[in-house]
Amino acid sequence: MGEALNGLKRSYYGGELRENHIGETVTLMGWVQKRRNLGSLIFVDLRDKSGICQIVFDTAVSEEAFEKANSIRNEYVIAITGKVTKRESVNNNLPSGQIEVFADSLKILCESDVPPIHIDDNDEANERTRLKYRYLDLRKPKMQNYLFTRHKIASAARRFFDAEGFVDIETPMLTKPTPEGARDYLVPSRVNLNKFYALPQSPQLFKQLLMVSGFDRYYQITKCFRDEDLRADRQPEFTQIDVEMSFVDEDDVRAINENLLKYIFKEVANYDVQTPLLKLPYSEAMDRFGSDKPDIRFGFELKQMNHLFVGTEFKVFSDTLASNGDIRGININGYSDRFSRKDITKLEEFIKSYGAKGLAWIKFTNGEMQSSINKFLDDSQVEAIKALFEVGDNDMILIVADKPAVVYDSLGALRCEIAKQLNILDPKDYKFLWVTDFPLFEYDEEENRYVAKHHPFTSPKDEDVDKLESDPGSCRAKAYDIVLNGYEIGGGSIRIHNSTVQERMFKALGFTEEEAREKFGFFIDAFKYGAPPHGGIAYGLDRVVMLVTGTDNIRDVIAFPKTQDAKCLLTNAPSVAEQKQLDELYLKLTPVEKSNA
């Protein structure tokens, strides 16, 4: 049982006390980090959100108070009143280590069971345990710092947008299922039997309608939901900084967002973002880095080698060329000695997960060349390769031959994997860039049709509008992604604001007129009543926080995250619904063999 406050007021956060407070009588409240009992002297490390402050109980207090101090344990919630004193022995590891508080009185506000995890940044408890007791895990200073940083980023963004005349407008959480894109989370409607809302994958349509309504500049920091498989950087519900502007083109949107990033990174990380940011067309990003979200903190760029192997005896390469495939390599320049044959075999295993069938290699060490394809290389080829990759000593060329998509995927991932293994990535080195000029469509092999690469409301480049019907594959979009250190932290586009072009777009995507009407009729209609040219962007807030805090786990920056199975280990959601609820919704469950109950 805990004692009541009875009007007692906290006068300071303990971690904020310094030498200038010496002599003051203070009241502190917080959690017991640690008690050290030396017999007739007890030290207590008191923790609150500001940090740690050492409290001392000695024989000057009443015997009763001393006994009480002796009874406290880790994670008890206590309030103490006492005098700030210069320490006899200082602790330079503690910001408040010059002082301590000699306690006169102690209230135990709440006792605590022995916690299942240690409240300490160095605690290495299994994530399962941490998530089950998330409220304890979040007591760790490191975890608190993640969420404080998250708050600072969101808060800086709001200040920036407010100053620039953007309006924060909420859009519905219960909305219309969207046929394109990710799987929706569906919500049954009780008063409209057999009908469903979907949770928004993004406020896309609503923010565009707000532009039609004339709000001119909109932003919202809001949850979005996608029922897809999770990853270390992907959660089923995540937070988007959503932005839309009227009467703008691509450069206008990019310019204001560069200022936003400059402001946030200065405020939160004291980092100066150099603007204007690098702009890389999609085709160049793929060509040089094999990725549309390249990490440009290091080189190892891809080079096409097809012309060097025309007429080669090496069957893998000749077959690749015969089937319009691609042969590309990367030069791991200066690190050849860091990779044994065994290491290269592991790299080969790595790229196989991306569909590549093998990895050819050429090492140049101490003036000598070793290679897995030695017998297929003549002197002129070797010279050409040296020239192409500007080979110096201690270089290693890694080569993949396959369908272009496989070559891009595997080598793009490989250069990042190798940089990671070499430990040459500085997380505090923020390398931003825009990737621009995305293809408008990509071909979906399964559905046998073109699908929108970004979304169906993305405007084609002006010069490509005429190719919507004749050559959709070559249409480029007024779309841009903002990329930071290999992560896509945001993406956006100029939207279609012309209902005729919008209808042509739906047609190109294979929608019949009826389908387009049924799904997006309200949207097409809206654009018949005067829609301004508009465009915007959306950031993944969680990813931005990850990059600023330097964690590679998105769950670290979300207070109550889900597991890979989209479960919440704390609340045990999702769970079985009560029959009464199902009956009200006229929902009937299909028995499944594997019960998750």
Added chain:
RNA sequence: GGUCCAGUAGUUCAGUUGGUUAGAACGCUAGCCUGUCACGCUAGAGGUCGACGGUUCGAGUCCGUUCUGGAUCGCCA
């Protein structure tokens, strides 16, 4: 849907070729201790080795199934 990794005390881990009573550190409990801050010293408690099944005289260890968590490919307009 596929591939890979992990699961042993509250926590993190060790556990040899299958062999006696499954160990360590931290944490916890009790006692002692006036300058600790990774306090120290003494004593002690604490285990369904994720679960089920199999092989064996004998299984933490081998085999199968399954559950849980993680990484990743597909997927994520």
